[in-house]
Amino acid sequence: MKKFQPRSGFVVQALRFALDPNVTQEQRLRSHCGAARAAYNWAVSWVVASWWQRKAEASYGIGEEELTPWRPWSLPALRKVFNEVKKTDPRFADWWGENSKEAYSTGLANAAAAFDNYATSKRGQRQGKRVGMPRQKSKHKARLACRFTTGTIRVEPDRRHVTLPRLGTIRTHESTRKLQRRIANGTARILSATVRFERGRWFVSFQVEIQRAADRAAARPDVAAGVDLGVKCLAVIADSQGTVRFVPNPAHYDGALTQLKRLSRRLARRRGPDRRTGQEPSGRWLAANTERNRVHHRVANLRADALHKLTTGITAEYGSVVVEDLNVAGMLRNRRLARKIADAGFAEIRRQIAYKTDWTGGTTVVADRWYPSSKTCSNCGAVKAKLPLHVRVFICDACDLVIDRDENAARNLAALAAAVTTGTGVAGDPGVPAPKPREADQKTRATxxxxxxxGGRAGGATxxxxxxxxxxxxxxxxxxxxxxx
Missing domain, CATH: 1.20.5 (Single alpha-helices involved in coiled-coils or other helix-helix interfaces)
Known part of the structure; x- marks a missing residue:
């Protein structure tokens, strides 16, 4: 599927609003999301069936030319076959007409994307972890979501209702004036809408083509800022003019940990569901689970709000922002820091800075993963051989600089922005070899x-x-x- 290219001077942005559907509308929402899941499962079973059939025929010695043909998994092919079988297939014949065609198209599009990801990953053309063969989605675990690309999709002028195909007009929990004002002015156009159930309530996300405002440019486009992320301080921001700002870590999850422990203990004492024996949860368990989830949802909302405010402030002020290429997945394997790192949201901060600098016309510079920002003196450039984690103050052995460890790293990242663009030879520049203060190599020596x-083995072999x-x-x-x- 081709990616939508916005017009010149426009950006594609998603605006999300919470919904307050009534009982009938919520039933329709769940029906549409269930239809998307059913269409996805049908597409997966239809395509994979030909794979297993070919494998069985090959085991009997049938030649390649006589095997069952491969079934295509492109969206047009899946949609064509689905339209032919939906009226006769017992899985859809009785109820497919109750939902919008966009619900089934959502499931088929997700299946086509899943097979594409599997094929490219198997050929080695996809980055990241290896993607396995698409599997069917469980009714109990699948996320409820449905996307609308055609039909009546609009924000009502009263700014408290939205209209979606086959679902009708649904009241929003919050005002939609941010989007409705732009639509009325002609500076925004709705491309699609996605309804999703998460964090205990329904949301609608509008994919909108918005005209970039002239005042959205960075306030100081010629100033670069280095952002050093951490646990004690969520971010230390140092700019190229010498200003340093410390952003404390709100630690929302730690603040709610005592309450979560109490609610989890109460939940564990009540009769919960058991799919192995078919045991249904008690009413008291459902009430306790709802109360505990409400705390989790509040923590997630507070975290998302704080990160958006932080990244919006950074990108709105600075023209160039330098962030580190942190191995967050590897850091989460550290059992002592995993909870605090996950609560901080390092990867989310980098992701938001990357796309928000595009909106303001700025630049995002990603420092090399092994760039020694903490061990390099921001005054003279000397690199320490070792800097243990418990040492929170950087003391330079060459120029006697005494500075906070995080502030020193942020200053080095800010200086890296000019180094990358001008090629000054500072560590981290493209084509410049990184220093090896420990004389590290790929050999494993015996300790x-x-x-x-x-037992004193010759050569000290391990x-x-x-x-x-x-x-x-x-x-x-x-x-x-x-x-x-």
Whole structure:
């Protein structure tokens, strides 16, 4: 599916609003989302059936030319076959007409995308983790979502209602004036709408083509800022003019941890569901689960609000923003810091800065993952060989600079913006080799502890499991340093 290209001077933005549907409208919403899941499962079973049929025929010695043809998984092909079978297939014949055609198109589009991801991943053309074969979605675990691209999609002039195909007019929990004002002025156009159930309530997200306002440019387009993320301070922002700002970590999850523990203990004492035995949850369990989830939802909303305010303030002020390429997935394997790192939202901060700088016409610079921002002196450029995590004050051995560790890292990141664009040779520039203060290489040397374990073996050779443990320890130390930098 081709990606939509906005017109010149426009950007594609999503605006989300909470809904307050009545009982009938909520039933229709769930029906549309269930129809999307059913169409997805049909597409997966229809395509995969030909794969298993070919495999069975090949086991009997049938030639390649006589095997069952491959079934296509493109969206037009799936939609054509689905329209032919929906009136006769017992899975859809009795109720397919109750929902909009966009609900079934949503499931078919998701299935086509899943097969494309699987094919490109298997060929080695997709980054990230290996994508497995598409599987059917469970009725109990699948997320409720449905997308509308055609039909009546509008925001009502009263700014408290939205109209969607086959669902009618639904009241919104919050005012839609931010979008309705732009539509009335002709500076916005709705492309699609997606309804989704998450965090205990229904939301509608409008994909909108919005004209970029002239005043959305950064307030200081010639100033670069380095953003150093951490746990103690969520962000330390240092700009190229010498100003430094510390943003404390709100730690929303830690603030609600005592309440969550109490509610979880109460939930554990009540009779919950058991799919193995068919046991239904008690009413008291449902009430306790709802109350606990409400706390989780509030924490998630507070975190999202704080991160958006932080990233919007940064991109609205600075023309260039430097962020680090942190291995967040690796840092989450550290059991001592996983909860605090997940609560901070490092990856979300970088993602929001990246697309918001595009809106303001700015630039996002990503520092190399191994750039020693914490161990490099921001005054003279000297690099320390070691800087343990418990040392929170950076003391330079060359120029006697004494500075906060996080502030020093943020200043180095701010200086990196000019280095990348002008090529000054500072560590982290494209084509400039990174320093190796520890004289590190790819050889695994035996430590004193391992030599004792080997009984003084010649050359101090280590056993395979010892080498693996040493490698894991080194990686964990490096990832933890990046987390607390």
């Amino acid at each position: 004193t502890r391992s030599r004792k374990a080997t 056993l395979p499991h010892q080498r693996q443990q040493e490698t894991r320890d080194r990686h964990q130390d490096t990832e933890t340093q990046h987390a607390l930098r």
